[in-house]
Amino acid sequence: MDQIDRKIINMLEQNARASLKELSAACYISSPAIAARxxxxxxxxxxxxxxxxxxxxxxxxxxxxxxxxxxxPRQKGEFYPFVKTVPNIIECNCVTGDYSELMEVVFESTAALDNFINDLQSRFGKTSTQIVFSTSVDHRGITFQNVDDLSADDLKDDAHH
Amino acid sequence: MDQIDRKIINMLEQNARASLKELSAACYISSPAIAARxxxxxxxxxxxxxxxxxxxxxxxxxxxxxxxxxxxPRQKGEFYPFVKTVPNIIECNCVTGDYSELMEVVFESTAALDNFINDLQSRFGKTSTQIVFSTSVDHRGITFQNVDDLSADDLKDDAHH
DNA sequence: TCTTGCGGTCGATTTGATCCATTGCAAAAA
DNA sequence: TTTTTGCAATGGATCAAATCGACCGCAAGA
Incomplete structure (x- = not known):
């Protein structure tokens, strides 16, 4: 994991359909080298x-x-396969605190959400829900710093660490 | 938005680097048609x-x-630019409930997380934190149902709705 | 009926990805 | 120190894929 790898990851996080050519130009190495990395x-x-x-x-x-x-605890065996099959659940984590699972969901309407919560409560247990007003940071990966405007020399130097 | 569009979206959600050729084969239309869609x-x-x-x-x-x-409310003008610049914040939402913002973060260690929380509290306000034990559903998009194994005829019929 | 526009196909061209032989370099073995 | 080994890169040839342009068919509206 050198600076070039970090730059490749940054670029693919921003645009996963970037061509090897683009990546190759930005990293100052050949496209077969990018493909190999x-x-x-x-x-x-x-x-x-x-x-x-x-x-x-x-x-x-x-x-x-x-x-x-x-x-x-005994409900987890039933819960995990269930959450995977519900397309509205876009993320689900087991967490510390009073509630053991925290999931992020999307629904057509508040009515559909309410419906789902009722289903959840009858199948599993008590729930607590927070509705999203707005999203200031959409789901993203970590971005490596100090990689975005490196010169050819900076990148090459680093490669042979 | 017909069935073909839904199938394209499903496939690109699963593999954003899928080639036009693969998509074209799965949807039974030509690759220029896929590119246009x-x-x-x-x-x-x-x-x-x-x-x-x-x-x-x-x-x-x-x-x-x-x-x-x-x-x-007056702190939001400062908070939103801030969260965007912290790479550890991988999602941030304004939500209903006692706490107005809910963010998902990743850190190297609990010490680094603690450090960040202290910083947050001194700059903004009271916080409440839940640490993730495990993730049963990693962040994903919605998946359209009944699109995965359609025949050529099914897809074509639908195209000219 | 005639026209317009959209979404599609097909083949030609261009662009990009992959393969392979070769090189340079650094670290380990002689 | 010299030799060897292995890894990562290059550059050109080959192959695959994306794009372009001309053309077609169909449905909606003039």
């Missing part, structure tokens, strides 16, 4: 995938919310 | 970007957490 980062499990992101509003998912739920 | 979805603001996702653990961000913070 990307393959290595994927194999190492550092880059885990490439995903298009969509505007939920435009797809008529007007309500985003966070739902916390209290779960008995 | 993607361009249209982007221009309409339905597809908002393509992002590589990384394994935070492998990059030594061992602690994921959700931080809620109480904010005076």
């Amino acid at each position: 990307i393959a290595k980062l994927e194999k190492a499990g550092i880059i885990t995938g490439y995903h298009a992101s969509v505007n939920f509003e435009k797809l008529d998912y007007h309500v985003k919310a966070f739902i916390q739920i209290q779960l008995e | 993607i361009a249209k979805l982007e221009k309409a603001g339905i597809i908002t970007g393509y992002h590589a996702s990384v394994n935070f653990e492998k990059l030594d961000y061992h602690v994921k957490a959700f931080i809620q913070i109480q904010l005076e």
Whole structure:
């Protein structure tokens, strides 16, 4: 993981469809070299995938919310397969605190959200919900600093650490 | 937005680097047709970007957490530019409830997280933090149902709605 | 009926990705 | 010190994929 790898990751986080040529120009190395580095980062499990992101509003998912739920330990075996199959659940984490699971969801309407919460409560346990008014930072990866405007020499020097 | 568009979106959510050829084969239309549809979805603001996702653990961000913070209305002008500049904040939402902002963060260690929380509290207001034990559903987009195994005829019929 | 516009196909061209032989360099072995 | 080994890169040839432009068919509105 040198500066070039970090720059590749930054660029692919911003635009996963960037061509090897673009990456190659920005990193001052050849495109086969970029391809080899990307393959290595994927194999190492550092880059885990490439995903298009969509505007939920435009797809008529007007309500985003966070739902916390209290779960008995024995319910987890049923809960985890369940959450994976519900497309409205866009993230789910097991967390510290009074509620054991915290999930992020999107729904067409508050009515549909309410419906889902009722279903959750009857199947599992007590919930607590916060509805999202606005999103100031949309889900993103970490961005490496001090990599964005490096000269050819800076990058090359670093490569042979 | 017909079934073909939905299938394209599904596929690009799963693999944003899928080639036009792959998409074209799966949708039973030519690759220029796919390119035109993607361009249209982007221009309409339905597809908002393509992002590589990384394994935070492998990059030594061992602690994921959700931080809620109480904010005076007048503090928002300062808060929003701030959260955008902190790379550790991977999502931030304004929500209903006792705490006005809910953010998802990643840090190298609990010490670094603690440090950040102290900084937040001194700059803004009261916080409440939940640390993530495990993630059963990693951040994902919505997946359209009944699109994954359609025949050539199904897709074509739908195109001329 | 005629026209307009959209969304599609097909083949030609251009662009980008991949393969392979070769090089340079640094670290470990002789 | 010299030799060897292995890794990461290059550059050109080859191959695959994306783009362009001409053309077609169909449905909606003039």
